[in-house]
Amino acid sequence: MLGGTFDPVHLGHLRSAVELREALALDRVHMVPAAMPPLRGEPRVSPxxxxALLRLGIGDTPGLVADPRELERDGPSYSADTLASLRRELGPEARLVMALGHDAFLRLADWHEPERLFELAHVVVIDRPDHRASLPQPLVALLAGREVEEGEALMTRPAGRLLRLKLPSRMAISATEVRRRLAAGLSVRYLLPEAVETQLLSRGLYRHG
Structure with missing residues (x-):
């Protein structure tokens, strides 16, 4: 599971999903747009x-799935509830992985029911090139005894471990910068999949502010 606002989806999101699937030999990666992210501002366009943009961006990429389950649920988009939903579908023995970026990882202890996340899934932190911060003490306590060094160690049990993963491309594309460029009428070529760029520009999404 790779969650996010995807506001809008860009090549960094998609390339990370592909490389995550390869690195951990995952059957598939569910890319899950958040309806109302509890710790972030309101997304700029409708869920x-x-x-729709995420589906356009994924296209026919093998193993990537645009998963609408958080958009179909009322209330805030808690990752623990999403993982519980996946766990019910896939069964108790399935190996579930929740991937997140380093910036989100630093706030993990502040999430809704953080211990429950590890009861339901493994947590994989995708390191970003521009993040080098020490961990806050509540996060250190949450992670005690969970960290492993290799992806293979995740696959020996259904949930409960933490892996920090460096992906090959490490694309530092920011959705904030994409939105800024769209609002200013500047080029977003090569930051987004071509189909996503075409749709954004033709509909004028993100054009104002």
Whole structure:
């Protein structure tokens, strides 16, 4: 599971999903747009538009799935509830992985029911090139005894471990910068999949502010 606002989806999101699947030999990666992210501001365009853009961006990429389950649920988009939903579908023995970026990882102890995340899944932190911060003490306590060094160690049990993963491309594309460029009428070529760029520009999404 790779969650996010995908506001809008860009090549960094998609390339990370592909490389995550390869690195851990995952059957598939569910890319899950958040409806109302509890710790972030309101997304700039509607959930339906963000999901449609994500589907356009994924296209026919093997193993990537645009998963709308958080958009179909009422209330805040808690990752623990999403993982519980996946766990119910896939069964108690399935190996579930929740991947997140380093910036989100630093706030993990502040998430809704953080211990429950590890009861339901492994947590994989995708290191970003521009993040080098020490861990806050509540996070250190949450992670005690969970960290492993290799992806193979995740696959020996269904949940409960933490892996920090460096992906080959490490694309430092920011959705904030993409939105800024769109609002200013500047080029976003090669930051987004071509189909996503075409749709954004033709509909004027993110054009104002």
């Amino acid at each position: 339906a538009d963000r999901l």
